[in-house]
Every structure is written in C-alpha cells, then in structure tokens.
Amino acid sequence: MIKIGLLGCGNVGHIIAAHAGGIQITAVYDIIPERAEELAALCGARACTDFETFMHDEFSIVVEAASINAVRTFGEAILRSGRDIVILSVGALAEEDFREHLVGVAREVGKRIRIPSGAILGLDNLKICQVSPPRQLLLRTTKNPVSLGMDVAARTELFKGLAHDCIRQFPKNINVAVALGLAAGRDAEVELWVDPAVERNIHEVFVEGEFGDIYIRVSNVPSPDNPATSYMAALSILALLRNLENPLVVGT
Numbered sequence: 001m002i003k004i005g006l007l008g009c010g011n012v013g014h015i016i017a018a019h020a021g022g023i024q025i026t027a028v029y030d031i032i033p034e035r036a037e038e039l040a041a042l043c044g045a046r047a048c049t050d051f052e053t054f055m056h057d058e059f060s061i062v063v064e065a066a067s068i069n070a071v072r073t074f075g076e077a078i079l080r081s082g083r084d085i086v087i088l089s090v091g092a093l094a095e096e097d098f099r100e101h102l103v104g105v106a107r108e109v110g111k112r113i114r115i116p117s118g119a120i121l122g123l124d125n126l127k128i129c130q131v132s133p134p135r136q137l138l139l140r141t142t143k144n145p146v147s148l149g150m151d152v153a154a155r156t157e158l159f160k161g162l163a164h165d166c167i168r169q170f171p172k173n174i175n176v177a178v179a180l181g182l183a184a185g186r187d188a189e190v191e192l193w194v195d196p197a198v199e200r201n202i203h204e205v206f207v208e209g210e211f212g213d214i215y216i217r218v219s220n221v222p223s224p225d226n227p228a229t230s231y232m233a234a235l236s237i238l239a240l241l242r243n244l245e246n247p248l249v250v251g252t
Ligand SMILES: NC(=O)C1=CN([C@@H]2O[C@H](COP(=O)(O)OP(=O)(O)OC[C@H]3O[C@@H](n4cnc5c(N)ncnc54)[C@H](OP(=O)(O)O)[C@@H]3O)[C@@H](O)[C@H]2O)C=CC1
Pocket: 007, 008, 009, 010, 011, 012, 013, 029, 030, 031, 032, 035, 065, 066, 067, 068, 069, 070, 071, 073, 088, 089, 090, 117, 118, 119, 120, 171, 172, 173, 175, 176, 179, 225, 226, 228, 229, 230, 233
C-alpha cells in the first residue's frame, strides 16, 4: 500500500482523506495545527504541528495541497529526504529559476516531482507541443466572483496576459495555466474572467498548430469548502496515486 504524507489539511486534504481507499495517509501537516489535528483524527494519521516532525514519519511520497509558498519553502527538503512530491500548487513552478533548481535537485537525488492534471484535462497529449510548437496556446478561465472573494455585477475580465504573470496576481485561482504551460513546454496565454452568472469553474483551452485545432472545455463543480478549487483537482490527485504502481500506463 502506498504511504503518503499530506502537506495541507484544507479542502483538498479533506477530500483526499475521505476517498483514500488503497492509500495510507501516515502523517499530515498544516500551518494551522487544529486543521492537522482534525484531519488526522478523521483518517488515522499522525497530526504534525511542525514540518520537521512531519518529515520524520514513514511515507514515500508527499502530497502537497497547501500553497505556492509551501512548495517554495519545503519542496527541496522533501526531495532531499528521499521522497517524491506531488505538487498541486503548481504555480510555484512558474518562476523559471525556482523550477530549474527544484528539477535539478530531483535529478540529483533520483526523485520525481509529479504534477497532477488538477482542475484541467488534456495535459497528457498537450505534450505533443514539446515536439511540434503550437501557434496558439490559450486558457480562458471563468469563475463566479465568490471564488476570488469579489463582488461584481457583470462579466468582467480580470487579467489578460501570460500565465507566469497571472499566477503572481491570482495564486489560488490559476494554477491550471501553469500546468498547461509545463505540459506544452511554453508559457500559456491566459484570460481570467469573473461572471456572476456562472456557478462552475470553467476552463477553456484553445490550441492551434500544424497538428490541427484543439478546444477543451471543462465545467468544474467547485469544492464544498473552497469554491476557487474545483472538486476535480482532489480527484485528480487520488487518480494519480492509485495509478502510480499500475504497470499499464494510459496517456502520453
Ligand atoms: N493545479 C490545480 O489544478 C489546482 C491547484 N490548486 C491549489 O491547491 C492548493 C490546495 O487547495 P485547497 O485545499 O482548496 O486550499 P485550502 O486553502 O482549502 O487548504 C490549504 C491548506 O494548507 C495550508 N497551508 C498553506 N500554506 C501552508 C504552508 N506553507 N505550510 C503548511 N500549510 C499551509 C492552508 O492554511 P491557510 O488557510 O492558513 O493558508 C490550508 O489549511 C492551493 O494552493 C490551490 O491553489 C487547487 C485547485 C486546482
């Protein structure tokens, strides 16, 4: 059975714990000790109120569902401890220097950084763009203003530009754009909209290249405890973990 340590005991942490069949969560850590204690009690893990104690527990993978800052702070130490890391706050890898450093550490110690598909689809075959660079790679994200803690009366464009700039301004709402860029091998263009008429987190991906045209539209149910985060993102981590040891690998 795969043993994981869970870094981040918020919304995604709770969904993972609730559906962790076949996966043993041995330790959990959150910057807010009460959250770690509450989640630990739910899933039979050890509650850790500091990172060092967490790292002393027995697990082979850390699942990060905390924040970009958590990846920046703990990513290297996790890899150097001999564990793989699954990073949901993938926006941390938007900054090239940090990304190259972390990937260099992973290479040096022979460990892996895994990026789940999260709240988007298509990361598998978007890797063709690393072979055949696309003419266009655009993500249009539309969320209810509540997801961004805003109150607006009409559909409004909050951002238009490149993913690495967008994630700086909206670190909890556009990790998907960074994941798309990492899959495709180039920074994605992003439009971020809020619309009081939509109930879901809608991600539309437009790609054009010598291979043809791609349009993907994902209409995600927001998670119960954090509307900025789609429920699918937590399911995606569970699917990744369940398939880790499967000898049959599906998707590019
Ligand atoms: N790649 C993707 O497609 C997606 C990525 N995400 C990202 O996944 C992450 C988790 O999402 P979600 O569970 O909804 O978020 P939540 O805010 O519900 O939970 C995150 C938890 O981690 C804690 N935390 C934050 N920073 C640290 C740290 N440095 N050390 C320890 N604990 C920390 C938070 O505390 P506090 O509240 O005090 O910050 C909170 O308790 C977010 O970064 C989100 O943006 C989400 C959806 C899709």
